[in-house]
Amino acid sequence: MKLLPASLRWRLSAAIAVVSALVAVALSLLVRTEFSQTQLADARQLQDERIQLVVRDYALTGQAALGSELNSSAVPPELLSAVRGGQRATYLERAPNGSWIWAAAETDGKVLSLRSPYSDRDDALSRLDQVLLIGSVGVVVLSSVVGVLLVSRLSRRLRLAAGAARRVADGDMTARVRDVIRDRPRDEAAELAQAIDGMADALQERLVAEQRVTADIAHELRTPVTGLVTAAELLPPSRPAELVRDRVRVLRVLVEDILEVARLDTAAERAELAELQLGEFVRRRVAGVAPDAQVSVLSEVPVRTDPRRLERVLVNLLVNAGKHGKPPIEVEVDGLTLRIRDHGPGFSDELLRDGPSRFRTGSSDRSSGHGLGLTIAVAQVKVLGGTLTFTNPEPQGALATLVLPDSPV
Template identity: 85%
Template sequence: MRLLPTSMRWRLSAAIAVVSALVATALSLLVRTEFAQTQLSDARQLQDQRLQLVIREYALSGQAALGSELDASALPPELMSAVKGGNRATYLQRAADGSWIWAAAETDGKVLSLRSPYSDRDEALKRLDQVLLISSLGVVILSSVLGVLLVSRLSRRLRLAAGAARRVADGDMTARVRDVIKDRPRDEAAELAQAMDSMADALQERLIAEQRVTADIAHELRTPVTGLVTAAELLPPSRPAELVRDRVRVLRVLVEDILEVARLDTATERAELSELALAEFVRRRVAGVAPEAAVTVNEQQPARTDPRRLERVLVNLLVNATKHGEPPVEVTVDGLTVTVRDHGPGFSDDLLKEGPSRFRTGSSDRGSGHGLGLTIAVAQVKVLGGTLTLDNAEDGGARATLVLPDNT
């Protein structure tokens, strides 16, 4: 269960909101503290000035004026101790009946004190708290909205760049990041886009050069190989002649496979779709390529696909299962899904992790070969718009699962 958002957009937005809240809280606390201290300092100073007036009036008339008292019974003990020895002091008292600011001084052995309410200043502090709270919430909300907008722009550009990179990885060598993010500010994302486009350009040039060399070699080999096939057929019957014919046939198949891979690498191949009964189609092809294989039909469903390319995929999967696996070979048709499995040693971990690679067989246990069969099958399935999954069955053996698209 995912409890927290994991995308960069929401993580950065959350970080901006948290930082804004912390800054707003710190500033609010600082303002409140300074305001409270200023209020208290002003109240003490004002009360002390009033006390001085009361002391002068008491010295002249002997009477406590302006609401002052001599030896007041409610005088706080802390203030009483502070004025001993002829001192003047102020004191803020928090009591059940409210807050009071006191000023007192010792005169003729008596304590002359003056008390004034402090509740009006407490109310001012409460109003300030409300203003600070509303302001802080406003700052956090505004900064969060701005953060989401700014981060969303960056996140969108990165998603577009990732989409273009995935298209390149899927074989679309014309995709470029600069074409999807358009004109943007020169920032880190733009630098990343430029670097990715440079990498894609270099990769495209290298792949085109490789495809051209592969195609040229295959084309150049086709003519002499055809001549070898013709010459081999003219040899008188003998064991050496059979060996020559067999090797020439293998060479001819290899050249044709290389040409097919070169065509598929250009990503210009298009499927020619037509309606067919998939289960019957699979039965006929299995009977012609691997008659010993068992065919099971769980569900029949018509398919609209390219019969020639589908046949190529089935033949390659069956040849791989019969040549590199062990019997029994089982073919299962379930709707638009065709599964081919054997009971041999299975695919290697490298093949399952990295996928089929030309001129590299999956495992030495599965026999020798040039590794083009599965490579061609994967490329043809891509042209058909389907998926081909390679894995190993739980009870042993290699398994290839072909899923055709529903084009009906």
């Protein structure tokens, strides 16, 4: 399974990972800040209670108790300023030799000060940082894994839906998205499948209706056209009679082509296989259809295929090259590959992009024709199980390449 870095799967997974990381960082900062502030508040409160005991004891005994000092020179200037005027205050000092929490109070013009180490609380904060870091990494990894699993499931269902839609676009009207992605869970992918299947059902109904109308019209025309052919042959020799017979023959060929297209549209046609030498087969058929064409056999291999359908494809390609291309017409057989090239203006951009379409001509300067020849050729090749491609080689011309399967369908 090939996945591109810019696919929906990786973009959504990356978004989930980024959001998880941002949430984890935000929560970690919030927890750390709250814990740090709570620690400091508790330490200040404890020091404040202790300095109050020191002040009361000093008032009774005149001695500094609990490890306090009187008029210590180590008291931070900020703390001294805060206690002037008989006040009481606490202060956190960050020093190279460690952190200290101070408490001081002024009594009788003297400053009683008390300090306690704050490093143990800093150590607790460091341990909390480690826990938050490990927890954040774990949350990001876990959420990323869960996100990848969830998005992979969605991505897989979307890929299956796209594959089924492509099969419908390629002509497989039995393909349905709901059959490949199922109906559970009922999410946006299921709604997309329902919408695509509804479109495919409507398209299939329309195609079936059009095919039925085409076949019915062709069948209805067949009898009067046969009568016209018979009547035209009974006309006395004259120029108008020749024109009538020529147009009637064109009309009969058109009706027969439409009937053939209608049969091929049903997808019920099956190849009647026989073994033949492709090079020899092509030489004989080309000699009868385009005697001026140049035939070359690079390698000869036996092939098992339907001779009638293969002849139909070959004749249609040769007729198209002779009618809409320019000589020389070159026919090349190379193993299971058959190439037919002319030196005319080449196929139109629409045909190269979308493939042959009925009632649309196939060369850039075509002014006549009903466009069924190449359409029938493509459909017959599909029955044979091969591939037929159209290109415009340099410097000019049109090239049709037929590749027969190694093993027949």
